[in-house]
Amino acid sequence: MTLSASKFYSSGTDTIDVALESAFFANLKMRNGTFKLTQPSRFRDLEAAFRPYVEERVGSLREVLDVGVSVGITTVELARFLTDCGGAASIVATDLFIEAHIVEVFPGFRVFCDPEGWPLQYDVRGVAVRPWVRKLDYVTLAFIPLMFGRIVLRPFLRKRIEAGMSRPVQMITRSLPSNGEIVFVENDIMRRSERFIRRFDMVRAANILNTGYFSPDQIRTAIANIHSYLRGPGALLVIARTNRARENAGTLFELSGNGSFAALERVGGGSEIERLVLDFRAPATADGCR
Ligand SMILES: C[S@@+](CC[C@H](N)C(=O)[O-])C[C@H]1O[C@@H](n2cnc3c(N)ncnc32)[C@H](O)[C@@H]1O
Helix, strand or coil, rough: CCCCCHHHHCHHHHHHHHHHHHHHHHHHEECCCCCCCCCCCCHHHHHHHHHHHHHHHHCCCCCCEEECCCHHHHHHHHHHHHHCCCCCEEEEEEECCCCCEEEEEEEEEEEEEEECCCEEEEEEECCEEECCCCCCCCCCHHHHHHHHHHHHHHHHHHHHHCCCEEEEECCCCCCCCCCCEEEEEEEECCCCCHHCCCCCCCEEEEEECCCCCCHHHHHHHHHCCCHHCCCCCCCEEEEECCCCCEEEEEEEEEECCCCCCEEEEEECCCCCCCHHHHCCCCCCCCCCCC
């Protein structure tokens, strides 16, 4: 049985196991139709292949950006990997959807929703009920109350949240290190963030810049944003994708002095967007720098 959000967020960090946590998050459908999916230990082969390059530069890896982290399970593993390599980097972990709220509608009925009031889970007397519609619901007609509930509840939930009548929570793993080395920030990689400019010594974008999900133009926009977030020559970029058979294809890039990327290492034949990254050319700035 799926855990209700109230129960999940009320339990101590030591009482939730990773499998239960993954199952809880995997049942949440975001308002763009995606689920909070991730898997532990999915990047072992990438870590093994990229390790010598990371170890060589570990002294200069102070700030790292992990893009599209879902609930951050693989970000925690990235932090461990960097520590194993001898580093002490702080990590900014971003995703489109991090913030959420638990709103009590009436005693015995709570809704777990995003800040826009989009229901992610209903909690009826402690029993978790999914608010999203699946194909079978059109046969059983269960889609009618589900869709009706969403339409009616959304403005109500938004108002409650705006009035501060909710419990704010974050959709992030509870297995975070306690030293605060990972900070989660809601952010869209398609929109440039001034506060990230020239800040990071390494950026990872894993299982997000996929050709089946984004158009080449959108991927170019993301690459340009990532480029602007890198501190300068020598900074690292990891792009990877895991397929259905849990095999990884990824490339480790380094930013060159001329502002373009060079591939340092590949796993599984390299990233499917490697060409787009290598073809990227930074626009010259007013002072002629890239
Ligand atoms: C499949 S998960 C990948 C999680 C993790 N990086 C991994 O590889 O296990 C993709 C994540 O990217 C996020 N995402 C999608 N579009 C995004 C965007 N434009 N900016 C930031 N995150 C985005 C989704 O919300 C989702 O949580």
